[in-house]
Structure formats: structure tokens, C-alpha cells
Amino acid sequence: MPNQDLDEFDFSNLINSDDSTSLNVSGPSTSNLRDTDPPARISRYPELPLTSTHFDRLKSTPGNGPSIQYGATSIWTHDNYDAPIAQTQDSRGPDLLPGEWVDWGRNLPSTLMRVLNKTMHDRAIDHYAAYYASWCMVLDSEAFKRDLVVCNISSIHPQQSSTPRWTSNYSPFLHNVVVFLGLFYNREAWPEAYNVFRDCFVDHCTALLKKEFERPPLSALRAVNLFGTCLAQNDIGSHDYGYTYYGMTVAMIQVLGLNINCEAYVTQGRMSLSEFESRNAAYWAAYMYDLLRSISAGRNPMIAAPQPDIPFPAISAEDDNTAWFSSASSIGEEMRLGHTLNGVKSMRSTVFHWTTRIGCLLAKVLDTLYSTKKEPVNRDEVIDEISSSLDRWYNEQPFADPKICPLPHIILLHILYHLTRIFLFRPFYRTSVTSINASPADHCDRAAKSILNLLKLYDRYHGLRYGVGTFMNATFTSATVFLLKAVVNQEGSIHMPSRESSKDIEEITYFMSQLAITFSEAARGLNILQSLCSEWLPSLANSSTNENRDAVGLNSQIEPSGLQFQHNAEFVAGNGMTTMGYQNFFNFNDFPTDDNFYNAILSFVGGT
Structure with missing residues (x-):
């Protein structure tokens, strides 16, 4: 059983000693323009230039507020300069005193509370915690649940209550966003609750955003980050509308000074280690989501540094x-498998740590090959260097075989690795790189096949329809590789795609249809894949993807009816859904011939 195999795993020696970086400051260099040394004189300026790190950039706010960044040029730098940094610990624990109760719904819309009971509320949060929260650690679900209780305690003696309104792990804004996403993934089970919340969600959260951003806690940063994800959904917003809120996340990093390495504050006793680690974790969660959204939209990351000067997230035993526990939605699937993953160690901090490391390598790939800056002259050397770094990452990360412990975030970690390899080599699919042994096509083909197998693994244990948006990027990107391989085979003597290529395309198309149950963007992506097959692989387009469903080993309980999926796809296409940059590239009525087809599909960056 998976949990037994996991217990045999040795997760020691995971923390590298080079996580923290030191700042090297050197004096200015000068040139002697005379034959002899000039006479010594007293300089009006110090030998070492005064850098921004010499200023106390983090300023306290009254009460239990956050630390705010103000640099040397701001008038706010000298406001309450000597005030101590406020403590951020909670004022009490979650244990109830006589006369107290948890008013769990007081921060939710009143209209929602008419149709939402506590069982639905808790199951929505549990679903989010199981399949969403641990990926890039966008939420510390255990701390969130604990502080949800603390911040919503009511008493028959209000004057005795000392509960905070929000903490670094919980805020009313974040509470609403998490419940909404949990209902979104289960909207077929609770359609009335989801529809009611959808109608008032934006207005309710916008009001909460305004209140919390006056003195924003770390939880508000996490909330606006996920709020942008919600607004990217077609039924309450659009992709680009949600994208603008991602920019607020980056701005909030500046406000809170999360882009500052605060090790010196800890050394001086001016910041606790727990606050330091919480700030770093919040930064890296935002960094990773900005990176994933950049490949989704085919745009440069808003957080530009491929290797930030912030220590990687700490690994916590x-x-x-x-x-880890699955949600109630997948109980039937566990019974079919004959065993459960419930109760195994989540390994969430270790996965997060290694996710940020592979994220920096992905950022370097994007910065080198997909940004708007000038292409490097020594392209082969750069590719070889990144490829070697990817090999080292894979050999050092502790989850050698995700089948041993197929938790959602562990599978996604491996998918991100293979996706990075595709993005590194796909621009050179039909070329050769002299400094590496295997051809770029071989690298891409193997990575795409690995992603397909990981999708099968995820679907078998969890159901792909419950996956995060990153699956759309991985699925579509793998499909482009399978299409390229099939077209190459078709150009051969038999003028037909190989049987293996045909099967890979059919299986990856099926997985896109599973994602389309949850994401309207995936329905659009499926239409694009089908159009590409019709245009370039007519023999394959005439076959049915249904023939291979039984061979994939998929979750039969979550297969959509043809009518339901057709309605979803037609609805999305009919409403002109702007989906993750797909439609910005493909124009099926004006497709060029072979070479241009390759150049076009290789330059495409899919949706996530």
C-alpha cells in the first residue's frame, strides 16, 4: 500500500545549507589618470556606498498589524521610526470558554447562509485543502482551519472577547475565497449554494478587500492571489480580468516587503523565526503562481528575478x-482501488521547497528562451547548463517515484519538472544541440510521455477533474509534442501517424475532456486540439477517443456524459471565451504548410 511504502522513505538531509544568500558589497573602482599617485585627500564620501540594505525598510503598524516596507526616499520612513515591530501571535487559542461558540458563517454573505449549512461549508474547505492548498502552498490549510475558529468565536459576554479579526493565516477575505473555490469544484453536488455565492461573490469580496488592505496581513496577500484565480473563470469574470488582480498580488509583495531578505532582522532579534519563515513562504507561493500564470498567458512573469534573494521555504518536520486526507468526493474511488491514501504523511513543506527550486529553473528557461529580451549568443551552452541543473534537481529531490506516494502535490511536482524540460527543448524540436547527447525531440517526447503517465496516475487516485489549473498547461503542452511527433511520422513512407502516437493523442485528448468538466478553458483547449487533428492528422481525427477510455485505467465515476460535455464546450466556444492565450495564436482558417506549422506550434506557450 502507498502509505506503507512511504514510511520506508528516508526524508533526511533535505535541507541544503546554501538556501540563504549573502550580500557582497564592494567599494567603487577608480582609474588613476596620472603617471604618479595623486596626493592623499579626505573624501567627502564614505569608501562604501550606502546601499538600501543599510536602511530600516520595514516599519511597524499599530496594534497587531503587519510590517510595511518604506524605503529611504519615502516620507513614511521616519513615521514612528522607533516603534517596535508588532507581535503577530494570536491573542488566544481555539479552545472555547464558557458562554462562547464559533460563529463560522459570520464573514460569509447573508444570502449564501440561507442555503449553506456547516457540513457543506466544512466539506468545501476540506476539498480545497486536499487538492489545491498544498500545491505551491497557496494556503496553510491546518493553520487556516485553526485560525478560522479563533477569529470567529462569539460570546454571550462580548466585552470579554479578545479574538482577532484576522491573522497571518486567516482573514474574512481568504475565508470567502477558499469556500468559493471548494464550492466551485463541487458545484454539481451543491448547485444552489454555488449559484447563490457566484452572484454575490465579487461584490462581497471587493468590500472585504478594501477593509483588509488598509493594514494587510499575509492572509490578505494569499486571498487576493486566489481571488484573481476565481475572477479568471468565465462565469464571474474573464481570463484577463483575473490577470489584473494577479498584479495586485505582486504590488502587495512590495507593500509588505516580502521581497526583502529579513535574515538580519532575525539575527538582531527584531523578527521571530516563525514570522520570517511565514513571510518567505508567502513570497514563494506568490512567486510560483506568478510563474505558472506567465506560461498560462504567454507573458513575462511580473516577478522578474529568476533566482530571488529570498531563502527557499524551510522544510518543517x-x-x-x-x-493528508482526501475529500468526501473521492470516497467511491478509494473503495474501487481497495486502499486509501488517507492518513499518510503529507510531506507538504518538502514538496513546496523542491517546487520553488524547480520553479527557479523554469523561470530561467522562460527568461532565456521565451522573454522579449535579446536571445543569448551562446545558446547551446545555456541550454546545456539548464539541462544539467534539471538533472541535478531530479537526482536530489526525494520523491524518486511518485507512484510510491501519489499525493496530488507530489504528482504535480513531477509534472512541473517534465513540463520545464519540454519548454527548454521544444523550440528546437527539429534541430540538434551539439552539447547534449539526446536530440531535443527525444527530450520532448520522453517528457510528454511522462506527463501522460502522471495524468493517468492522478486520475486513478484523485480524478483529474479535481486537479488545479496547472494540469491544463501540462496537458495541452504535452499534446503539442504528441502532435509534432505524429506529423513527423506521417511525413514518413507510410504517410500515417504511428499507432503509439495515435494512442497518445487520443489519451491526452480524453484527459483534456476531463478537465473541461471543471474548467471552461479546457473545453476551449479541447476544441483546439480537435481542430489541429482534423487539419493535420485526418486519419486520426476519424477515430473516436472513446475507444481507448477503458485502456487508460481512468476513474469511471467521473466520466462526463457526452451531452453534458458537448453543452459545456459549445457554451464556451459560443461565448468567445478568452482562454489562456490559446486563441491568440491558433487560426485554423489560415494555417500555413508544414514548416510554418512547426514554427508556430513550437513557439506556442499553452494554458495552465
Whole structure:
């Protein structure tokens, strides 16, 4: 059983000693323009230039507020300069005193509370925690649940209550966003609750955003980050509308000074280690989502640094030992498998740590090959360097075989690795790179096949329809590789795609249809894949993807009816959904011939 195999795993020696970086400051260099040394004189300026790190950039706010960044040029730098940094610990624990109760719904819309009960509320949060929260650690679900209780305690003696309104792990804004996403993934089970919340969600959260951003806690940063994800959905917004809110996340990083390495504050005793680690974790969560959204939209990341000067997230044995539990939605699937993953160690902090490391390599790929800057002259050397770094990452990360412990975030970690390899080599699919042994096509083909197998693994244990948006990028990008391989085979003597290529395309198309149950963008992506097959692989387009469903080993309980999926796809296409940059590239009525087809499809960056 998977949990037994996991217990045999040795997760020691995971923390590298080079996580923290030091700042090297050197004096200015000068040139002697005379034959002899000039007479010594007293300089009006110090030998070392005064850098921004010499200024106290983080300023406290009154009460239990956050630290705010103000640099040397701001008038706010000298406001309450000597005030101590406020403590951020909670004022009390979650245990109830006589006369107290948890008013769990007081921060939710009143219209929603008419149709939402506590069972639905808790199951929505549990679903989010199981399949969403641990990917890039966008939410510390255990701390969130604990502080949800703390911040919503009511008493028959209000004057005795000392509960905070929000903490670094919980805020009313974040509470609403998490519940909405949990209902979104289960909207077929609770359609009335989802529809009611959808109608008032934007207005309600916008009001909360305004209140919390006056003194924003870390939880508000996480909330606006996920709020942008919600607004990218077609039924309450659009892709570009949600994208603008991602920019608010980046701005909030500046406000809170999360882009500052605060090790010196800890050394001086002016910041606790727990606050330091919480700030770093919040930064890296935002960094990773900005990176994933950049490949989704085919745009440069808003957080530009491929390797930030922020220590990688700490690995915590306590967090790793926290048990993982599936949501009630997948109980039937566990019974079919004959065993469960419930109760295994989540390993969430270790996965997060290694996710940020592979994220920096992906950022370097994007910065080198997909940004708007000038292409490097020594392209082969750069590709070889990144490829070697990817090999080292894969050999050092502790989850050698995701089948041993197929938790959602572990599978996604491996998918991101293979996706990075495709993005590194796909621009050179039909060329050769002299400094590496395998051809770029071989690298891409193997990575796409690995992603397909990981999609099967995820679908078998969890159901792909419950996956995060990153699956759309991985699925579509793998499909482009399979299409390229099939077209190459078709150009051969038999003028037909190989049987293996045909099967790969059919299976990857099926997985896109599974994602389309949850994401309207995936329905658009499926239409694009089908159009590409019709245009370039007519023999394959005449076959049915249904023939291979039984061979894939998929979750039969979540297969959509043909009518339901057709309605979803037609609705999205009919409303002109702007989906993750797909339609910005493909124009099926004006497709060029072979070479241009390759150049076009290789330059495409898919949706996530």
C-alpha cells in the first residue's frame, strides 16, 4: 500500500545549507589618470556606498498589524521610526470558554447562509485543502482551519472577547475565497449554494478587500492571489480580468516587503523565526503562481528575478508529518482501488521547497528562451547548463517515484519538472544541440510521455477533474509534442501517424475532456486540439477517443456524459471565451504548410 511504502522513505538531509544568500558589497573602482599617485585627500564620501540594505525598510503598524516596507526616499520612513515591530501571535487559542461558540458563517454573505449549512461549508474547505492548498502552498490549510475558529468565536459576554479579526493565516477575505473555490469544484453536488455565492461573490469580496488592505496581513496577500484565480473563470469574470488582480498580488509583495531578505532582522532579534519563515513562504507561493500564470498567458512573469534573494521555504518536520486526507468526493474511488491514501504523511513543506527550486529553473528557461529580451549568443551552452541543473534537481529531490506516494502535490511536482524540460527543448524540436547527447525531440517526447503517465496516475487516485489549473498547461503542452511527433511520422513512407502516437493523442485528448468538466478553458483547449487533428492528422481525427477510455485505467465515476460535455464546450466556444492565450495564436482558417506549422506550434506557450 502507498502509505506503507512511504514510511520506508528516508526524508533526511533535505535541507541544503546554501538556501540563504549573502550580500557582497564592494567599494567603487577608480582609474588613476596620472603617471604618479595623486596626493592623499579626505573624501567627502564614505569608501562604501550606502546601499538600501543599510536602511530600516520595514516599519511597524499599530496594534497587531503587519510590517510595511518604506524605503529611504519615502516620507513614511521616519513615521514612528522607533516603534517596535508588532507581535503577530494570536491573542488566544481555539479552545472555547464558557458562554462562547464559533460563529463560522459570520464573514460569509447573508444570502449564501440561507442555503449553506456547516457540513457543506466544512466539506468545501476540506476539498480545497486536499487538492489545491498544498500545491505551491497557496494556503496553510491546518493553520487556516485553526485560525478560522479563533477569529470567529462569539460570546454571550462580548466585552470579554479578545479574538482577532484576522491573522497571518486567516482573514474574512481568504475565508470567502477558499469556500468559493471548494464550492466551485463541487458545484454539481451543491448547485444552489454555488449559484447563490457566484452572484454575490465579487461584490462581497471587493468590500472585504478594501477593509483588509488598509493594514494587510499575509492572509490578505494569499486571498487576493486566489481571488484573481476565481475572477479568471468565465462565469464571474474573464481570463484577463483575473490577470489584473494577479498584479495586485505582486504590488502587495512590495507593500509588505516580502521581497526583502529579513535574515538580519532575525539575527538582531527584531523578527521571530516563525514570522520570517511565514513571510518567505508567502513570497514563494506568490512567486510560483506568478510563474505558472506567465506560461498560462504567454507573458513575462511580473516577478522578474529568476533566482530571488529570498531563502527557499524551510522544510518543517511538523508540517510534513501532517496527515493528508482526501475529500468526501473521492470516497467511491478509494473503495474501487481497495486502499486509501488517507492518513499518510503529507510531506507538504518538502514538496513546496523542491517546487520553488524547480520553479527557479523554469523561470530561467522562460527568461532565456521565451522573454522579449535579446536571445543569448551562446545558446547551446545555456541550454546545456539548464539541462544539467534539471538533472541535478531530479537526482536530489526525494520523491524518486511518485507512484510510491501519489499525493496530488507530489504528482504535480513531477509534472512541473517534465513540463520545464519540454519548454527548454521544444523550440528546437527539429534541430540538434551539439552539447547534449539526446536530440531535443527525444527530450520532448520522453517528457510528454511522462506527463501522460502522471495524468493517468492522478486520475486513478484523485480524478483529474479535481486537479488545479496547472494540469491544463501540462496537458495541452504535452499534446503539442504528441502532435509534432505524429506529423513527423506521417511525413514518413507510410504517410500515417504511428499507432503509439495515435494512442497518445487520443489519451491526452480524453484527459483534456476531463478537465473541461471543471474548467471552461479546457473545453476551449479541447476544441483546439480537435481542430489541429482534423487539419493535420485526418486519419486520426476519424477515430473516436472513446475507444481507448477503458485502456487508460481512468476513474469511471467521473466520466462526463457526452451531452453534458458537448453543452459545456459549445457554451464556451459560443461565448468567445478568452482562454489562456490559446486563441491568440491558433487560426485554423489560415494555417500555413508544414514548416510554418512547426514554427508556430513550437513557439506556442499553452494554458495552465
